[in-house]
Amino acid sequence: MEIVAAITAGLLAAIGVWLLLDRNLVRVVLGIVLLGNSINIAVLTAGRLGNRTAAFVSSNGVPELAANPLPQALVLTAIVIGFALFVFALAVLRRTWELHGSTATDRVTEVAEAPSPDLDEKASR
Amino acid sequence: MNPSPHLLLVAPLLLPLGTLIACLLTRGNHRACAGLSLLGAAGLMAVGLALVTYAGRGDILVSQMGGWAAPYGITLVVDRLSAAMVAITGVIATATVLYSLAHDTDPARGRDFHLLTHGLLVGVCGAFITGDVFNLYVWFEVLLVGSFALIALGGDRRRLAGTVVYVVLNLIATLMFLLAAGLVYGSAGTLNMAELAALFAAGDTPPGVQAPLVLMLLAFSIKAALFPVFGWLPASYHVAWTPVSALFAGLLTKVGVYALIRLVTLLWPDAGLVHEVLLWVACATMLIGVLGAAAQTEVRRILSFHIVSQVGYMVLGLALATPLALAGAVFYLIHHIVVKANLFFIGGIAARMTGSERLPAMGGLYARAPWLALMFAIPALSLAGIPPLSGFWAKFVLVRAGLETGVWIAVGIALLTGIFTLLSMSKIWNEAFLKAHPLGAAGSRALSGQAPAWWATGGLAAITVGIGIGAGPVMDFASAAAEQLAHPAHYISAVLGAPGR
Numbered sequence: 001m002e003i004v005a006a007i008t009a010g011l012l013a014a015i016g017v018w019l020l021l022d023r024n025l026v027r028v029v030l031g032i033v034l035l036g037n038s039i040n041i042a043v044l045t046a047g048r049l050g051n052r053t054a055a056f057v058s059s060n061g062v063p064e065l066a067a068n069p070l071p072q073a074l075v076l077t078a079i080v081i082g083f084a085l086f087v088f089a090l091a092v093l094r095r096t097w098e099l100h101g102s103t104a105t106d107r108v109t110e111v112a113e114a115p116s117p118d119l120d121e122k123a124s125r
Numbered sequence: 126m127n128p129s130p131h132l133l134l135v136a137p138l139l140l141p142l143g144t145l146i147a148c149l150l151t152r153g154n155h156r157a158c159a160g161l162s163l164l165g166a167a168g169l170m171a172v173g174l175a176l177v178t179y180a181g182r183g184d185i186l187v188s189q190m191g192g193w194a195a196p197y198g199i200t201l202v203v204d205r206l207s208a209a210m211v212a213i214t215g216v217i218a219t220a221t222v223l224y225s226l227a228h229d230t231d232p233a234r235g236r237d238f239h240l241l242t243h244g245l246l247v248g249v250c251g252a253f254i255t256g257d258v259f260n261l262y263v264w265f266e267v268l269l270v271g272s273f274a275l276i277a278l279g280g281d282r283r284r285l286a287g288t289v290v291y292v293v294l295n296l297i298a299t300l301m302f303l304l305a306a307g308l309v310y311g312s313a314g315t316l317n318m319a320e321l322a323a324l325f326a327a328g329d330t331p332p333g334v335q336a337p338l339v340l341m342l343l344a345f346s347i348k349a350a351l352f353p354v355f356g357w358l359p360a361s362y363h364v365a366w367t368p369v370s371a372l373f374a375g376l377l378t379k380v381g382v383y384a385l386i387r388l389v390t391l392l393w394p395d396a397g398l399v400h401e402v403l404l405w406v407a408c409a410t411m412l413i414g415v416l417g418a419a420a421q422t423e424v425r426r427i428l429s430f431h432i433v434s435q436v437g438y439m440v441l442g443l444a445l446a447t448p449l450a451l452a453g454a455v456f457y458l459i460h461h462i463v464v465k466a467n468l469f470f471i472g473g474i475a476a477r478m479t480g481s482e483r484l485p486a487m488g489g490l491y492a493r494a495p496w497l498a499l500m501f502a503i504p505a506l507s508l509a510g511i512p513p514l515s516g517f518w519a520k521f522v523l524v525r526a527g528l529e530t531g532v533w534i535a536v537g538i539a540l541l542t543g544i545f546t547l548l549s550m551s552k553i554w555n556e557a558f559l560k561a562h563p564l565g566a567a568g569s570r571a572l573s574g575q576a577p578a579w580w581a582t583g584g585l586a587a588i589t590v591g592i593g594i595g596a597g598p599v600m601d602f603a604s605a606a607a608e609q610l611a612h613p614a615h616y617i618s619a620v621l622g623a624p625g626r
Contacts, residue, residue, distance in 0.1 A: 020297070025289065032296050039304040046311025071310065074259055078303055081266045085296060088273055092288055099282045105289075112286035112360060116423050116482040 005045040012038030025103035047071030134188040137250035145243040162239035166218035173212030180208035185619035196317035200256030205606035220581040225368040227578035234279040245271030287364030294357035298347035308337035319620035322391040348381025352409040363425040367473030375466030390610040403444035410437030415545040424472040450526035451607035460515040467585035489562035509547035515592035
């Protein structure tokens with residue numbers, strides 16, 4: 001079970017990093033999402049995987065095949081937060097497309113690095 | 126323990142959250158929203174000062190949320206450093222909200238600003254008072270969500286481009302942090318910082334915990350904008366709305382520095398490899414940051430690069446790891462937050478008076494607004510470390526600690542950085558204040574309704590001078606805070622109950 005999760009996490013992380021290195025912002029954002037999911041799997045696996053018994057602690061102690069509930073709780077939190085950030089990133093992406101007409105990272109950094117406009121120009125735009 | 130300290134511990138979280146909700150409810154009424162926001166920020170400052178008084182007695186305040194004892198529950202811990210950070214957060218929040226009132230050209234933007242600022246403050250305060258690693262991650266995310274929306278506020282093309290850089294690089298840092306937290310849990314079986322520290326102190330370091338911890342330090346370094354990984358900061362801070370970039374400049378990198386200080390002092394209290402690496406990183410950060418600033422010709426970009434170089438000083442204090450050096454780091458942290466936010470405020474006023482942020486297009490401010498010149502001189506000289514002001518004492522203590530430890534190169538770089546800082550401050554002074562405006566009289570414009578901005582910058586300047594003149598008590602507090610940091614056993618026993626568990 002762990003080995004499957006580990007390979008999945010590694011594969012997702014690899015694809016995520018590959019996408020992150022792309023010139024296109026859409027792929028960068030998708031890369032972050034994949035990387036986030038691979039990390040979620042890693043966190044889940046770092047605890048204790050198990051799928052045979054409910055993760056309740058009885059008076060006899062922790063059942064042998066139970067999963068560790070804490071990483072599940074952690075990952076649940078991380079998924080919720082990650083989802084919010086993904087949505088925000090998409091919103092930024094959409095607005096970037098509207099304002100710049102392009103989602104190439106070079107183009108975007110070029111604009112950010114341009115000298116600051118005079119304040120009046122900024123207000124009139 | 127009587128119930129009031131527990132309430133006081135949760136107050137830095139509940140107060141901004143309450144203000145956020147109040148602002149949300151009064152969204153239609155701009156004045157009410159701004160008033161509530163100011164009230165909430167002032168309240169946070171009061172809570173912070175109350176925490177400083179409590180923590181100043183030397184106890185470490187601990188509260189277990191929901192009554193679940195550490196290490197299983199969620200722990201809130203306030204020692205002197207945390208208390209000081211919450212207090213200074215309140216001060217900066219109040220100043221920023223006040224300043225934004227005068228800067229409010231667009232009411233809609235101002236309204237969202239108040240909302241988001243308090244959301245950000247929840248995250249910042251949470252990061253300062255949390256006692257376990259995963260909650261630290263959650264608070265980082267809370268402040269990140271707030272900061273994402275704040276930096277994009279009222280976005281034109283340029284601002285949005287800066288937002289993209291900021292969002293992508295901060296997301297990567299946060300993902301690294303999450304992975305590190307998960308792996309730490311996997312190998313150590315705990316997320317509670319005190320219990321981790323207890324494991325480290327007892328010498329039975331769990332196998333495989335070092336690698337994720339190093340990853341975590343790297344994630345904090347990105348947040349704190351340390352040497353190889355600072356690129357996102359000067360690429361994004363200069364595009365935000367002025368009150369926003371002042372707030373970010375004051376607070377956000379310092380959350381990363383705080384996390385570094387907390388983790389390193391708890392887990393590696395004695396100087397070792399981690400400190401060695403941090404020392405060289407700090408030296409490189411100081412030098413590269415200030416050299417980067419020298420190449421810039423826009424006020425906020427110069428100031429952004431200075432944040433990087435100043436963070437180097439704080440990490441230098443952490444790397445030297447003697448109680449004196451830690452005291453210097455704490456002092457620097459407090460002083461720098463005030464000074465840096467103030468410089469961004471003044472940069473904003475100067476830019477609106479001259480109509481540009483580019484130094485060649487600015488000028489004539491000394492003749493037009495001598496008060497602004499004085500206001501600029503105080504934090505600028507303090508940043509460079511000129512004697513009676515707060516920055517001098519901060520640098521003095523660090524340099525002395527460096528001499529005691531015998532790291533001559535670091536001391537040399539610290540002093541050199543101070544000189545370069547002074548040079549780039551005098552560049553701003555010459556270009557924006559002394560030089561005549563390139564457009565002559567036509568280039569200057571009158572600003573109305575600036576009273577709140579003057580109160581904000583004046584208040585922060587007064588604090589800077591106050592810390593400089595009354596350096597004794599502040600340094601005593603910083604030394605006491607450093608004493609607590611240098612002896613993590615107190616922290617561990619305060620959080621876990623019985624000592625040595």
